[in-house]
Amino acid sequence: MADAPLLEIDGLEKHFEESSNVFDLLMRRDPSKIQAVDGVSFTLERNDSIAVIGESGCGKTTLLLTLIGLHDITGGDVVYKGTPMSSFDSADWKDYRSNVQVIFQDPFNSLDPKMTVEESLKEPLEIHDVGNRDERIRQVLEDVELRPPEKYLKRKPMNLSGGEKQRVAIGRALVLEPDIILADEPVSMLDVSTQASVLRMLKGLIDDYDASMIYISHDLSTVSYISEVVNVMYLGRIVESAATGQLLDDPKHPYTEALVSAIPVPDPHYDRPRTEMSGAPRDPIDLGEGCRFRDRCPKVIPPDDLAVDQAAYREVMAFREALERDALPLDRIRESLDDPSDRDALAAAIRNEYFSTELSGENATTVESALEDIAGGDRETAIEDLRERFESVCEITPRSIEAETDWHVACHQYYDHDRQVTEDHAITTD
Numbered sequence: 001m002a003d004a005p006l007l008e009i010d011g012l013e014k015h016f017e018e019s020s021n022v023f024d025l026l027m028r029r030d031p032s033k034i035q036a037v038d039g040v041s042f043t044l045e046r047n048d049s050i051a052v053i054g055e056s057g058c059g060k061t062t063l064l065l066t067l068i069g070l071h072d073i074t075g076g077d078v079v080y081k082g083t084p085m086s087s088f089d090s091a092d093w094k095d096y097r098s099n100v101q102v103i104f105q106d107p108f109n110s111l112d113p114k115m116t117v118e119e120s121l122k123e124p125l126e127i128h129d130v131g132n133r134d135e136r137i138r139q140v141l142e143d144v145e146l147r148p149p150e151k152y153l154k155r156k157p158m159n160l161s162g163g164e165k166q167r168v169a170i171g172r173a174l175v176l177e178p179d180i181i182l183a184d185e186p187v188s189m190l191d192v193s194t195q196a197s198v199l200r201m202l203k204g205l206i207d208d209y210d211a212s213m214i215y216i217s218h219d220l221s222t223v224s225y226i227s228e229v230v231n232v233m234y235l236g237r238i239v240e241s242a243a244t245g246q247l248l249d250d251p252k253h254p255y256t257e258a259l260v261s262a263i264p265v266p267d268p269h270y271d272r273p274r275t276e277m278s279g280a281p282r283d284p285i286d287l288g289e290g291c292r293f294r295d296r297c298p299k300v301i302p303p304d305d306l307a308v309d310q311a312a313y314r315e316v317m318a319f320r321e322a323l324e325r326d327a328l329p330l331d332r333i334r335e336s337l338d339d340p341s342d343r344d345a346l347a348a349a350i351r352n353e354y355f356s357t358e359l360s361g362e363n364a365t366t367v368e369s370a371l372e373d374i375a376g377g378d379r380e381t382a383i384e385d386l387r388e389r390f391e392s393v394c395e396i397t398p399r400s401i402e403a404e405t406d407w408h409v410a411c412h413q414y415y416d417h418d419r420q421v422t423e424d425h426a427i428t429t430d
């Protein structure tokens, strides 16, 4: 289709099934779902450079491998120039594979050590039956600033520096003049001194080749070199999406705020306030309803009528989260006790593990009673009582809100708690 976007990622989902263990089989339970990519949507137009940023394990690599067809899609679709991947025939796949190229993180593994630079660059041209190969190879070497090309043609990867290897890998991705480059942490293995120059070169080449790019990285500090738009990903979902400058200047989602505040500031006299995140992301297994950042979020929203300190409330939320997932390490805690049958000691040890702040009044009473229930083996009552007192609006999945054109954030801070639209913001569909 002539006016269809170049690439539409539409509610893309890649769930893995965790292989069943004996317990699952005995209980006839379905295997757990690893929700590596869970409803990701964005559109890439020609000449766009869009970044996907997030911590390790948020699903970036799975997203990339799904986009190149190495993982089957389990939900949603990827639509290339109007044709959904789910209906690609073999000619569509051939066209897609020549037009969507990847630059991987590790230039040491992405080049065949037995091939010369010339052979590495010639291979894609041969596979896709492109003519004028020698001329194309020389031009690409010039473009990736390996000059003069003759100096590099017969070299093997072992005779190239890390930066030179990555330039060859970039050349290999560009040699077919693709529409789209998917770059997975393309400079993270390079010396800091070469990172910026390789990134600037890559950005220039994307423009010269009239291509578009999806740039995947854990490092928000490099994106301003390379992408006009950033998608921030957390546990399989995009939590915020905005123009790069806007997102770095005025992050809205508490997770984005924490990532931005962790970017080193070059001025030793300026101490930027940091938004602290506690803990690490959980495994993306059977994640269920709600904002996935809520157990680490410094701004998790308490019920309207609850008087509680924010740090204490976050601890309660992290504790409830682990309890509801049946992830409290009770066996380990019990084993650490002098008398493993001592319920009071068990309740105290759980409290020590999960709570560093003091709760007071009815909040403290509810938590103490839940700890006693857990120590006595009554997990369900503990879950119910804690939920009744502490349940947060953040346990409802936040939809994406658009406040200004092309700025989306999935966070309840931008809604009324009863899910009404706040004054200035219009709710968009996911």
Ligand SMILES: Nc1ncnc2c1ncn2[C@@H]1O[C@H](COP(=O)(O)OP(=O)(O)OP(=O)(O)O)[C@@H](O)[C@H]1O
Pocket (backbone or CB within 6 Å): 016, 034, 035, 036, 054, 055, 056, 057, 058, 059, 060, 061, 062, 063, 218, 283, 284
């Ligand atoms: N083939 C697979 N089978 C089962 N689980 C998988 C598979 N591949 C990835 N996962 C899980 O999916 C989640 C997302 O992994 P992924 O590698 O996509 O994250 P990432 O953001 O790229 O992390 P990193 O930067 O560390 O590579 C992780 O919990 C991972 O364990």
